[in-house]
Amino acid sequence: MAYQTPLIQQHISLGAKIVEFGGWDMPLQYPDGIIKEHDANRQGCSIFDCSHMGEFIIDGSLGSTGLDRIVTQSLVDQAVGTCRYGFSLNEQGGTIDDLIVYRLADKRWMVVVNAANTDKDARHFRSQLNAGGCFQDISSATAKIDIQGPLSREVLMPLVQGITRLDHYTFAEFDVLGERVVVSRTGYTGELGYEVYYPWNKAGRFWDAVLSDARVKPTGLGVRDVLRIEVCYPLYGHELNENISPVQAGLKRFLDPSKEFIGCGAVRQEILTGTSQRLVCFISQSRRAPRQGHILFSADGCEAGHVVSGTFSPALGAGIGTGFLKKEFTDIGKDIIFGDTKFKERAELVPRPFYKEGTLKK
Template sequence: MSEQLQATPICGRHRALNALMAPFGGWDMPIQYEGIIAEHSWCRTKASLFDICHMGEFLFQGDFEASGLEDVFTFSVKTIPLGRSRYGFLLNEGGGIIDDLIIFRLAEDKVMIVVNAATAPKDFAAIKERLRGGVFTDITADTGKLDIQGPLSRDVLTGLFGEDIATIPYFKFVTMTILGVEAIVSRTGYTGELGYEIFLPAAKVCELWDLLLKDERVKPAGLGARDVLRLEVGYSLYGSDIDEATTPLEAGLEGFVNFNKSFVGKEALLRAKEQGSVRQKVAFEVAGRRSPRHHYEICSGGDVVGSVTSGVFSPMLGRGIGIGFVTPELASVGTPLVISHERVSMEATVCELPFYRGGSVRA
């Protein structure tokens, strides 16, 4: 893992803004600018701009069924309507999650696949190996991605780029000309707020970044705030909450698996359904301001029954929140748990997701 960190086109601007930088998924990324809580709060009330150029984008063009693409993911690609996107998984033979991803239906025979940064190379290899035809290309290096998220994001974008954006429903996108180039503006995100993901040629991404930040309603936000925002609404983080050793069933994400079609990993999932899971994802709230953290133990009746995969102090709830995996009999809402680490221990209660329900995501 001594590979050099990759830098997004925006990297120089992050440094000029005096951002705290850290490695994430093989990339040198901004963790915070003015502070995680200030950036979190700005996103929940105004509009925040995130540099997401590190994520991977692949293009596939060809016959979805003849090429085998239709059987690659846990959801059907051919039934995604034009101009819509769909979330789901790429699984291994054992039903473990190679990655979670979103597929955008660009044309009758064309999709864009958006994947996590750290997993992009293995995703590309796994998909390519399963294809028998079509043209499959990695466009990550040429593609810039900026997320603008927050209740004012729609006003900001329509002011700059026109009213077409105002009517994009959740999980739909439009292809339009921005700054003289073709861009995809998608009503998706990772914050639980009204927001957009914008894909455009990497050569133009700095220009768009500068333009958006000229609006005083928009401030940059780092991956620190992004992690708090996503956990408050219960989104999984690949590499923490889900990985190749975790199935969508254990992770409570069966809703993104279509058992009425074939896909790699289906037999393993069907077997797992029959046998029952040995562990189950739970969400829990802590009584107090302490934060559960990744790898803290989850205990019940003095025994270790699982571990925390994500945890933060939630500014919206004013208490610690977390996600972890426990034995299934402890997964029902209301079950008391103890989160423990060294001399720290916190009382917690299993709760429903999302933790925070006040977001503008469907506004």
């Protein structure tokens, strides 16, 4: 039996197609379909239920908690009211999870993690934190609702007084419909957007209030994946897993080179010597989409890697994908081939991201 978010009845009444994801019953798409949901996000405003994701609170001074050793991003110079993206790694440099750290106060942090990894992450944090760090898993009390798209700020202005002061990757606490909640200017679509951490049992009221604005469209996990691939954001289980380091996935800018963290020896070695395979982005020559598990071949047909993410891109009108490829084939502009036993399709290696018009920093 899968877990359900506090908004499951909302999704059912909206006619969502429900699927299991990471142990949760989640809306894959609503009746208008993924392409209309895509356009709502890129041109208007979309709302996602992300209550399945995990949230931890860590209390204590940075030195006494040991938090700095567990995550890769720089924390000592992180100002209160800002968010930072990074990872927790195993000793081999493989990725336990990707996560965002919020500095709530001088001695208080919130860490937001992937739904499917929440229990694993909680065990890892509990076992690695020092005695000076107090750990709470608040996931089951915390709904997360993402409002994303170029109109998201305008939509939220009447509900969140003062939201205009939030810059990209900052947050603050606001009174929203009588609840004191964290709202951050973060997201997973490449557009201007906000994530609202609302009390679990009251989340329906907030969801309904946002959706009562006719400009807002409910959007599901299907389009969330399309949108994140268009802007080349990694998804755990695809671009990252316990055997893939952030260096292989092209994400070394989220590793603080000046501090010690679990796995730092392994990833520094990889940065020095280079990795034998690299994450690449490619555009299909046709509307045919690459899919996770397809094989990648060099232009002359040698097997050279595999696809980890793929979709049809409504923004580009073509199939797009990411995959790991032997480094000798990874020059931008080169042709590769993706396919399986049934078909082969030509594609071109391109720089990230696929979609460059996002309103993220507007």
